[in-house]
Amino acid sequence: MSDILYEKVSNVLETAKKIIFGQDEMLDAILAALVCEGHLLIEGMPGLGKTMSVSTMSTLCQLDFKRIQFTPDLLPSDLVGTMIYSQQKETFSTKFGPIFTQILLADEINRSPAKVQAALLEAMAEKQVTIGDNTHKLRTPFVVLATQNPIDQEGTYPLPEAQMDRFMMKIGVDYPSEEAEKKILELAKEPLKNLTPSLGTEDIISLQGIVNDIYVDDKIKNLIVKIVQSTRPESVSFPKEFDGAVLAGCSPRATIWLYKLGKFVAFMDRKDFVSPDHLLKIIPKVLGHRIILSYEASIDNIKGSDVAVKIATKLI
Numbered sequence: 001m002s003d004i005l006y007e008k009v010s011n012v013l014e015t016a017k018k019i020i021f022g023q024d025e026m027l028d029a030i031l032a033a034l035v036c037e038g039h040l041l042i043e044g045m046p047g048l049g050k051t052m053s054v055s056t057m058s059t060l061c062q063l064d065f066k067r068i069q070f071t072p073d074l075l076p077s078d079l080v081g082t083m084i085y086s087q088q089k090e091t092f093s094t095k096f097g098p099i100f101t102q103i104l105l106a107d108e109i110n111r112s113p114a115k116v117q118a119a120l121l122e123a124m125a126e127k128q129v130t131i132g133d134n135t136h137k138l139r140t141p142f143v144v145l146a147t148q149n150p151i152d153q154e155g156t157y158p159l160p161e162a163q164m165d166r167f168m169m170k171i172g173v174d175y176p177s178e179e180a181e182k183k184i185l186e187l188a189k190e191p192l193k194n195l196t197p198s199l200g201t202e203d204i205i206s207l208q209g210i211v212n213d214i215y216v217d218d219k220i221k222n223l224i225v226k227i228v229q230s231t232r233p234e235s236v237s238f239p240k241e242f243d244g245a246v247l248a249g250c251s252p253r254a255t256i257w258l259y260k261l262g263k264f265v266a267f268m269d270r271k272d273f274v275s276p277d278h279l280l281k282i283i284p285k286v287l288g289h290r291i292i293l294s295y296e297a298s299i300d301n302i303k304g305s306d307v308a309v310k311i312a313t314k315l316i
Helices: 002-016 024-036 050-060 076-080 114-126 161-165 178-185 201-212 218-229 252-268 276-290 295-299 304-315
Strands: 039-044 065-069 081-086 091-096 103-107 128-131 134-137 143-148 167-173 246-248
Touching (some): 002 201, 024 167, 024 201, 024 252, 081 128, 114 128, 114 143, 161 167, 201 252, 252 276
Parallel strands (some): 039 167
Antiparallel strands (some): 128 134
């Protein structure tokens, strides 16, 4: 079963990379989000294939997919739904919003107001939505794949720390190479029309079970905890070189996601155990956006992901 599912996963990635050129890291991260059922934040300039990548992966994995464009005038009801009164029946009925899906693409999430962010928080954390007096469970898997433009662009605002911490990973998307950009010119007009799904919901649920069974030694568990705790200024293991640069370190959510994602990376590496090398591959993406830097550190162009890698390298 494990070998069959690995072949299916490999086929999904191989097919997606024939459509989305030069964004292999993003495609790998989207698949990790689906299997680990964690939320992914994708940051990059417009036009780099973020939306196309999510659409392609949802088609190949045969999952329900909805996209919502976040704007300053967006209301929470536009996202989760609302109660509608029928004069004819004299009763209220529920109109469900686009959040009732398996993959929700929150496009340009950092353009939305605080009330919409709050509405999204419950869904991301609890996998449920409250409309009126009723609470509705969301389908499995449920994953929010959010895109955001760099925060120094006009009309964009930094996401609150609580919202950032809900995301399993944050990845940055750069411009494709010259060779990859040339291949984009040769892309078919409607490449998604002829795609054949390789995975389904049942396959992803089976994958979750297989990945969950991958062995993690106590030494690796201790290492994960040590790395996360060392990002916190109040910890005795916090590196003195970052005094004044880091205001707050990572929450226990980072520990959980390093543990889960480490298993997924081991599965993709065809290993049945997690090694320190597997952790190093994901540390900047899992810890980087959770480390809150001081204004002075930002001015000095210090990045949270760089801090995380330096801390982890000293401990591994």
